[in-house]
Amino acid sequence: MSGAVDTSTPVQPPEFPQRLGHPRPLWMLFMTEFWERFAFYGMRWALTLYIVAQFFGGDAAGQASASRTYGAFLALVYATAIFGGYVADRVIGYQRSILVGAVVSAIGYFMVVVPDHTLFLLGLATIIVGNGLFKPNISAQVGQLYAQGDARRDSGFTIFYMGINAGAFVAPIITGLLAERFGGPDMPAYKAVFLAAGIGMLISTVWFWFGRHQLGGIGRPPAGAEGPTRVLAVLAGVVLAVPLVYFLMSIDAGILLWILAALFVGLCVVVLAEGVREGPVNRDRALAMLVIFAFNVLFWMFFEQAGSSFNFLAQNIVNRDFGGFEFQVGWFQSVNPIAILVLAPVFAWLWVRLGRANPSIPRKFGLGLILNGLAFLLLMYALSSLVDPATHKIPFWTLFMVYVIQTAGELCLSPIGLSMVTKLAPVRVVGLAMGGWFLSTAIGNNLSGIFAGHVSGEGGMTVASAQAGYTFGFYALVGAGVLLFLIAPLIQRWMHGVK
Structure with missing residues (x-):
């Protein structure tokens, strides 16, 4: 899923150190996105199977309900991305939006581990809100690494796109093996899947936290908004948004x-x-x-x-x-x-x-x-x-x-x-x-x-x-x-x- 398109006046990026012919921060963003996609796709395949196994006792009659929950989850993942670009553009900047989204998403992944239906849906709602802040803005950061007219821009997005698909490729294989390896009454298979997804999201968060200094001023908060006040306001918005998304997940x-x-x-x-x-x-x-x-x-x-x-x-x-x-x-x-x-x-x-x-x-x-x-x-x-x-x-x-x-x-x-x-x-x-x-x-x-x-x-x-x-x-x-x-x-x- 690609993110927002920056239609504002372009900012000339600094002279980044180069690695393999591209700005060095590209590779940091590549790995940040790799681990975020590892988390998302590592959990995604198991959602409907888990719902039937955990909340319907394995009864096939639960398949329809599980599918509707899955559809609502994906729908709201896309819908909330609309607001993420606005928060980054006008409120706290791209770097802080990515970090807040990553932390919120990681919390959501660990919430779905708990075998309680209400907490499970709240966890999915938390992932949705975090994804809305993370996903559109990290894609925008890639574009901001290159000056207008830089012929390497398309190639840079191709490399970044490979990070997306590499994470999506390896995640189901690894989490599928974990589901098979740890399946049992004491450690349900899907719990291992969700734990692995949460760990992947934590790695993504830490990777960006330590790597963001490479970006310099790219994606920093708007002028006059460098303090913590707006971040706290966005966090308050997250706290309000999660119950709203939970409600939308819960309705027909x-x-x-x-x-x-x-x-x-x-x-x-x-x-x-x-x-x-x-x-x-x-x-x-x-x-x-x-x-x-x-x-x-x-x-x-x-x-x-x-x-x-x-x-x-x-x-x-x-x-x-x-x-x-x-x-x-x-x-x-x-x-x-x-x-x-x-x-x-x-x-x-x-x-x-x-x-x-x-x-x-x-x-x-x-x-x-x-x-x-x-x-x-x-x-x-x-x-x-x-x-x-x-x-x-x-x-x-x-x-x-x-x-x-x-x-x-x-x-x-x-x-x-x-x-x-x-x-x-x-x-x-x-x-x-x-x-x-x-x-x-x-x-x-x-x-x-x-x-x-x-x-x-x-x-x-x-x-x-x-x-x-x-x-x-x-x-x-x-x-x-x-x-x-x-x-x-x-x-x-x-x-x-x-x-």
């Missing part, structure tokens, strides 16, 4: 959906009104952007089955046995980041190689939706034709390839989202429009939990329920992708030459 997922949708509609009205005020060209561009936001909701609704229904599919319906060696459920979560590292250079080369035939923004989004749909088509085929009559399970390779195909779809859509907003949004509301992008993703994530709950049904996932749910996913995604291809010429006209 459908109600949360209406709240997020109302915020999104209000935001869209403001952005479109500003576009109308700026004239027909900006009005059309704003409209094109908002239409793509709607399709973005659908993409993430089905993509984020990874931590919910795909978990239950892997646990109960996928054959993970390799002659006595069992592939851990959590390890499937490592397929996406390693596939990104492998496929991202391929897609970057492909877009350049196509030259003038390079697909437009709406067609790339449409291709992303269709590829996501093809992943569900593979599941439809597996669940209808490849179920082993003896074990009632589908082959391992099918779910593995689902993650790979979905990653290809993600690479068509996700990398261009933030860039698209900066190109199409009315100048005076770029930050607000960026919030719309995150809100559309948040709504998709919340819908992913609701959809996963329907896939599991009241009694837990079966081959029949999975096949029915994923069949719907296929038709919805491919239908939306084809529709977007058909209306792409209209959207391109509205974009008025923006590529």
Whole structure:
């Protein structure tokens, strides 16, 4: 998840010492982000499985509730990122925002270790609030290391992006091994997972604490706000925000959906009104952007089955046995980041190689939706034709390839989202429009939990329920992708030459 885009007047960075051709602080930020992503993805795969095991006594009837909690968690992670950039820009600066967010997140990770449902949800709420302060601002710090026009900027973000995916790759493998190693009545497996995630977040905090001096004045508090008063005010805001997020986590997922949708509609009205005020060209561009936001909701609704229904599919319906060696459920979560590292250079080369035939923004989004749909088509085929009559399970390779195909779809859509907003949004509301992008993703994530709950049904996932749910996913995604291809010429006209 990328963070806020700095639309303020650029500040000339100091002459940093160089390491491997880049400013030395880049590598400190790389490792800070690596350990934060280790914590997040190390815990993320286990959430739904833990909820069912701990709070429903292993009863499969708890799968639907677990999926809805997971969807709400991801939705609010994205939604709170909207406010993190504001706090950094206007209140306490980027460095202090990252530190406060890291400490708050670490507290949340250790809270979820305690096997109490209320404290568990409070822990998730604490992680959400901490993530909102941490995640968007550390990405912004990377951009601030380079002067305007520095040709190394894109390469620096590529290196930083590798840190994100390296942490996401190793985390499920390590925490999955810990879950297997320490599983038992005295030390529940998922407790070891959450402890490891909390330790990872502590390492991230300490790494940034000792490394931040490398940044010099980059990301320091605004002039006149160097004292502790504003930090204390932000901490007070955190204390107030955690119960609010807890409340949003606790209510019905459908109600949360209406709240997020109302915020999104209000935001869209403001952005479109500003576009109308700026004239027909900006009005059309704003409209094109908002239409793509709607399709973005659908993409993430089905993509984020990874931590919910795909978990239950892997646990109960996928054959993970390799002659006595069992592939851990959590390890499937490592397929996406390693596939990104492998496929991202391929897609970057492909877009350049196509030259003038390079697909437009709406067609790339449409291709992303269709590829996501093809992943569900593979599941439809597996669940209808490849179920082993003896074990009632589908082959391992099918779910593995689902993650790979979905990653290809993600690479068509996700990398261009933030860039698209900066190109199409009315100048005076770029930050607000960026919030719309995150809100559309948040709504998709919340819908992913609701959809996963329907896939599991009241009694837990079966081959029949999975096949029915994923069949719907296929038709919805491919239908939306084809529709977007058909209306792409209209959207391109509205974009008025923006590529």
